[in-house]
Amino acid sequence: MSKSVFYHAGCPVCQSAEQDIIALIGKEKVEIIHLGEEKNKIQEAEKHGVKSVPALLTPNGNVLHLNFGASMADVKG
Amino acid sequence: MSKSVFYHAGCPVCQSAEQDIIALIGKEKVEIIHLGEEKNKIQEAEKHGVKSVPALLTPNGNVLHLNFGASMADVKG
Numbered sequence: 448m449s450k451s452v453f454y455h456a457g458c459p460v461c462q463s464a465e466q467d468i469i470a471l472i473g474k475e476k477v478e479i480i481h482l483g484e485e486k487n488k489i490q491e492a493e494k495h496g497v498k499s500v501p502a503l504l505t506p507n508g509n510v511l512h513l514n515f516g517a518s519m520a521d522v523k524g
Numbered sequence: 525m526s527k528s529v530f531y532h533a534g535c536p537v538c539q540s541a542e543q544d545i546i547a548l549i550g551k552e553k554v555e556i557i558h559l560g561e562e563k564n565k566i567q568e569a570e571k572h573g574v575k576s577v578p579a580l581l582t583p584n585g586n587v588l589h590l591n592f593g594a595s596m597a598d599v600k601g
Contacts, residue, residue, distance in 0.1 A: 471582060476548075511544060511590045513588045513590060514587075
């Protein structure tokens with residue numbers, strides 16, 4: 448199984464969800480991407496269907512938006 | 525580690541998220557509760573902080589609302 452990707456932007460909701468996801472899935476199975484620090488990955492995230500952060504892109508290409516931290520517009524600032 | 529609880533109400537968004545969560549976490553680690561069929565568990569879910577379905581209650585008591593299928597008001601219908 449390939450990795451999931453957890454997109455976040457450093458917000459408190461993101462950090463809480465990140466801890467939960469790592470505990471649930473296992474650190475080695477999730478790639479963590481901070482879109483506030485890696486703005487070049489925002490386009491890729493949007494292409495996958497990410498509309499807000501935190502969000503988890505599953506290995507089969509589905510996006511799970513976890514609670515609501517910030518919209519992609521906010522992330523782009 | 526105790527189990528997570530996945531609350532849903534049979535909606536398409538719920539079913540899709542259920543498949544993703546089972547694939548990510550493992551079927552044996554998630555209890556699935558259909559609030560439309562087990563309405564006596566709605567109060568318990570709300571007490572845990574579930575505001576909409578699908579939602580995942582983690583073993584440490586956090587609630588992750590996954591995408592958005594229906595509000596609890598809709599579930600009570």
